[in-house]
Structures are given as structure tokens and as C-alpha cells.
Amino acid sequence: MEKDIKIYNSLTGSKDTFIPINKETIGIYVCGPTVYSEVHLGNCRTFVFFDTLVRYFNFLGYKVRYVRNITDVGHLENDADEGEDKISKKARIEQLEPMEIAQKYSNDFHDVMKSFNALPPDIEPTATGHIIEQINMIEKIIDNGFGYVVNNSVYFNVNKYISQGYNYGELSGRQVDELIAGSRSLDGQSDKKSPNDFALWKKADSSHIMQWDSPWGKGFPGWHLECSAMSAKYLGSSFDIHGGGMDLKFPHHECEIAQGIGAGSTKPVNYWMHGNMLTLNGKRMSKTTGNTILPKELFSGNSPLLDKAFSPAVVRFFMMQSHYRGVLDFSNEALMASEKGYKKLMEALNNLTKFDHNQKDVDLPLSDKIQSICNSCYKNMKDDFNTPKVIANLFELVSIINSNRLNTIDSKTYSYLLNTMNGFIENVLGLELVGPENAHLTEELIKMVIKLRADAKTNKDYALSDKIRDQLTSLGITIKDGKDGTTFAVK
Ligand code: AMP
Numbered sequence: 001m002e003k004d005i006k007i008y009n010s011l012t013g014s015k016d017t018f019i020p021i022n023k024e025t026i027g028i029y030v031c032g033p034t035v036y037s038e039v040h041l042g043n044c045r046t047f048v049f050f051d052t053l054v055r056y057f058n059f060l061g062y063k064v065r066y067v068r069n070i071t072d073v074g075h076l077e078n079d080a081d082e083g084e085d086k087i088s089k090k091a092r093i094e095q096l097e098p099m100e101i102a103q104k105y106s107n108d109f110h111d112v113m114k115s116f117n118a119l120p121p122d123i124e125p126t127a128t129g130h131i132i133e134q135i136n137m138i139e140k141i142i143d144n145g146f147g148y149v150v151n152n153s154v155y156f157n158v159n160k161y162i163s164q165g166y167n168y169g170e171l172s173g174r175q176v177d178e179l180i181a182g183s184r185s186l187d188g189q190s191d192k193k194s195p196n197d198f199a200l201w202k203k204a205d206s207s208h209i210m211q212w213d214s215p216w217g218k219g220f221p222g223w224h225l226e227c228s229a230m231s232a233k234y235l236g237s238s239f240d241i242h243g244g245g246m247d248l249k250f251p252h253h254e255c256e257i258a259q260g261i262g263a264g265s266t267k268p269v270n271y272w273m274h275g276n277m278l279t280l281n282g283k284r285m286s287k288t289t290g291n292t293i294l295p296k297e298l299f300s301g302n303s304p305l306l307d308k309a310f311s312p313a314v315v316r317f318f319m320m321q322s323h324y325r326g327v328l329d330f331s332n333e334a335l336m337a338s339e340k341g342y343k344k345l346m347e348a349l350n351n352l353t354k355f356d357h358n359q360k361d362v363d364l365p366l367s368d369k370i371q372s373i374c375n376s377c378y379k380n381m382k383d384d385f386n387t388p389k390v391i392a393n394l395f396e397l398v399s400i401i402n403s404n405r406l407n408t409i410d411s412k413t414y415s416y417l418l419n420t421m422n423g424f425i426e427n428v429l430g431l432e433l434v435g436p437e438n439a440h441l442t443e444e445l446i447k448m449v450i451k452l453r454a455d456a457k458t459n460k461d462y463a464l465s466d467k468i469r470d471q472l473t474s475l476g477i478t479i480k481d482g483k484d485g486t487t488f489a490v491k
């Protein structure tokens with residue numbers, strides 16, 4: 001099944017034609033969240049993009065095995081090999097079991113993804129559930145001469161890897177000399193033969209609350225190794241697409257390539273895809289710096305950054321309006337504009353689905369124009385998943401729908417138009433939170449209830465107005481009183 005899809009491959013630095021290993025089924029692995037806190041909107045951008053990618057492959061008729069893991073151990077504070085485990089640290093602070101922390105934030109992550117209408121992955125492996133696979137992979141790496149044991153920890157030997165002709169840095173473009181010059185002498189690093197080496201398995205001292213038996217003593221797996229072991233288990237030692245945010249290129253994904261090769265694969269991944277960052281005030285949104293906004297703050301409007309609440313569909317549309325490889329800056333104004341566009345698009349889709357098409361005199365140029373715009377939607381999505389261009393195409397179709405000329409197009413063109421609008425908006429972009437018919441009715445009903453609450457307030461019946469607000473909240477409808485009246489968002 002040749003679909004002529006072009007993917008920007010971070011490994012080659014070019015847009016490459018996508019040729020799946022197995023013609024009908026595509027294997028995709030996306031690095032999942034480290035579940036020690038709530039996901040912020042930046043994390044969501046990456047996951048929502050890969051959801052769109054999976055949706056598009058499905059839409060084209062491919063079968064996809066989509067694996068997205070949960071990192072519940074091994075991700076240390078400084079992303080390299082040192083510092084406390086992020087989950088253990090949170091467990092210590094909150095006085096909970098590490099697994100309680102992992103469960104709590106996995107549940108939160110799932111709820112958030114559901115609200116964004118993201119499809120669940122086909123397999124969602126956890127790192128703690130795959131310790132045996134990780135130990136097996138480390139043994140293979142050691143047997144092949146790329147791993148060494150020091151003081152009950154195991155490290156990957158980067159210099160050995162390079163001396164065998166492999167290119168450590170091929171993905172991130174980093175030069176090993178640069179890495180050595182830039183690396184600080186970190187606590188425990190003395191165990192390594194070279195500062196570039198990275199941990200496959202780390203010895204745990206008795207105070208470490210997450211540890212497992214291994215051939216090298218009690219310890220825990222390295223973060224990079226988890227993804228290599230889990231992707232190989234479910235997708236094979238060589239698979240199609242591996243994704244994540246740009247920040248994971250180095251060291252995480254660079255190390256994954258080295259580990260895959262070290263364990264015997266010739267090429268663990270064919271297409272490496274990296275989403276660019278969501279920024280806030282021009283700076284990367286990040287848990288560590290606290291420069292974040294949480295989905296729940298957006299949906300409730302409960303944030304000094306926002307004038308009002310925004311529905312998950314509007315936020316998803318906002319993300320889709322930019323190309324995944326470009327930086328996207330978050331702002332209240334940008335969301336306001338997206339909301340306007342989103343409503344216009346959904347209204348047109350609603351009108352189109354309700355439209356009773358009775359072909360009159362056929363306007364051939366108009367039919368041709370519609371067909372060519374519909375073709376462009378496919379073409380643009382196949383060109384490295386260019387969602388902003390697809391949205392621009394959809395708005396060209398919206399103008400035609402709103403021009404009341406649909407009875408002058410032939411029925412074949414009409415069905416193509418309907419299928420394209422429906423398919424791209426709902427199946428591919430995933431903007432299908434409420435059916436268009438119900439969306440309008442729901443919106444009017446909520447506005448009516450909000451008006452009743454305002455009347456209660458005017459009559460100083462605060463008990464009633466509070467009751468209305470609380471009941472709306474319990475239904476997942478959050479309201480926010482602002483200078484321009486009350487706004488709402490549906491979870
Ligand atoms: P983490 O839980 O930190 O491992 O991150 C989960 C995913 O979110 C990874 O794919 C990151 O690359 C991605 N990510 C983190 N920050 C951002 C951001 N500001 N914009 C887009 N993606 C991000």
C-alpha cells in the first residue's frame with residue numbers, strides 16, 4: 001500500500017518518503033510521560049500531535065501498533081545519570097508509595113488525554129513492569145562488548161561504540177569532543193570510564209525505595225534503557241517510527257540508538273520524529289522551571305494568564321493550527337482567535353451535515369475547485385503532517401459552504417466534500433468532542449442556565465447562584481466570571 005507520505009526524519013535531516021517495514025501495519029513508539037506530576041500543556045502538545053499522526057495513518061487505512069510507555073522509574077532529576085529518581089522524590093515528599101505516585105499521575109494523564117479526545121495507545125507498557133526485559137537487554141549489550149560493570153552499576157561504553165565505527169551523535173548532531181568538554185564532574189561519575197558513558201543499570205543503596213534484584217546486585221534501570229527494551233519487545237528490534245519532543249533527542253534518543261545497536265540491531269528505528277516545544281512567555285514550558293500552564297487551568301479558566309475558560313477541543317484546535325516542527329507560543333489572545341476559528345469551522349460542518357443536497361444546474365468550475373481543495377487536504381497532510389495547511393484548506397471549503405451555492409455542485413463532489421470535511425475535522429484532527437447537532441443545543445442550554453444564575457445573583461439569591469455553579473461544576477462544566485460576563489468550558 002504505497003501512500004506517498006513524506007516524513008521529516010530527524011536522523012537524516014530531510015523529508016523522506018515513508019516506507020513501512022511491514023506494508024500493512026506500522027509500528028510507532030512514543031516516549032510517554034514521567035508520572036511524578038500533572039502533565040502540562042507542553043507535554044500535551046507532543047502527545048496530541050502523535051495522536052493526530054496515528055489518526056491519519058488509520059484514516060488512510062493502515063493498521064497501526066501504537067506503543068506509548070509510562071516512565072515510572074529511572075528518570076533521574078537532571079536527565080543524565082545523577083540525582084534522585086523523580087518518582088521516588090515525589091513519593092518521599094508526599095509520603096506515599098512510589099507506585100501510588102505513578103498511579104495517581106498516570107490516571108491524571110489518561111483523563112487529560114481523554115479530554116483532548118486522544119485515542120489510547122494500543123500498548124502502554126510501564127518501565128517497572130519490564131525489569132526482566134531490561135536486564136536481558138543489558139546482558140546482550142555486555143555480551144556484545146558495549147557495556148561494563150563497575151561497582152554494581154552497568155554503563156554503556158561510548159568510546160568502544162565509536163571505535164567500532166558507530167556514530168554516537170548521529171541523531172542530535174553532537175560531537176563527542178564537545179560533550180566531554182561540556183560535561184561537569186558529577187557525583188558518582190568517577191565510576192564511568194568516560195564522562196560520555198551512560199548508565200544502563202544503577203546500583204541502589206539501601207535507602208533507595210525503588211530497587212530490584214539483578215545479576216549486578218540490587219538496583220534500578222536507566223531511563224534510556226527502558227524505552228529501548230519496551231519498544232524492542234512490542235515492535236521488534238527494528239521498527240518504523242519513534243517519536244517524542246525535541247528535548248528528548250539528546251541524550252535520551254541518541255542513547256536509545258546506541259543501546260539498540262549495542263544489543264544487536266542494525267538500525268533500531270527508521271524514522272525519528274520530534275515535535276517542537278510549546279512556549280510560554282517565549283520560554284519553553286517546563287516542569288522544572290515552573291513555567292507551565294496545566295490543562296485543568298485552561299478548562300476552568302482558573303489562571304492569571306487567562307481571561308476565560310477554554311474547552312479542550314479549542315485547545316486541541318489551537319495546537320493543530322501550527323506545524324508540529326515549529327515552536328508554538330501559548331497566549332490567551334491566540335486561544336481567543338482559535339476559539340473563533342474553531343466555532344466557525346464546526347458551524348460550517350454542522351450546516352454541511354444537515355444540508356439537503358438537491359443538485360440544480362451544475363457549476364462545473366465550482367465543483368472542480370472543491371475537488372482540488374479536498375485533494376489539497378490529503379496532499380498537505382501527507383507532506384510531513386502539515387495540519388496548519390490542512391486547516392487553511394478546510395477554511396477555503398468553509399467559505400464555499402457559507403456561500404449558499406452547494407446545490408450547484410454535482411452529487412459526487414458533494415459527497416467528496418462531506419467526506420473530506422468530516423474525515424479531516426473529526427477523524428484526523430480529532431475535533432469531535434460533541435456531535436455538531438448536540439454541541440449547539442448543549443451550548444444554548446448552558447447559556448440559559450448561566451443566565452438563570454445571573455438573575456439569581458441580581459436578586460441577591462446567592463445560595464441559588466452558588467448551587468447552580470456547583471451543579472454545573474459537578475457535570476464537568478466550569479464557569480468563570482469575567483469583565484465581559486460569564487464564560488464556560490465543558491470538560
Ligand atoms: P516528560 O514527562 O518530561 O518525560 O515529557 C513528556 C513528553 O513531553 C516528552 O515527549 C517531552 O519531549 C514533551 N515535552 C516536554 N516539554 C514540552 C514542551 N514545552 N513542549 C512540547 N513538548 C514537551
Ligand code: ZN
Binds near residue numbers: 030031032227252
Ligand atoms: Zn523514551
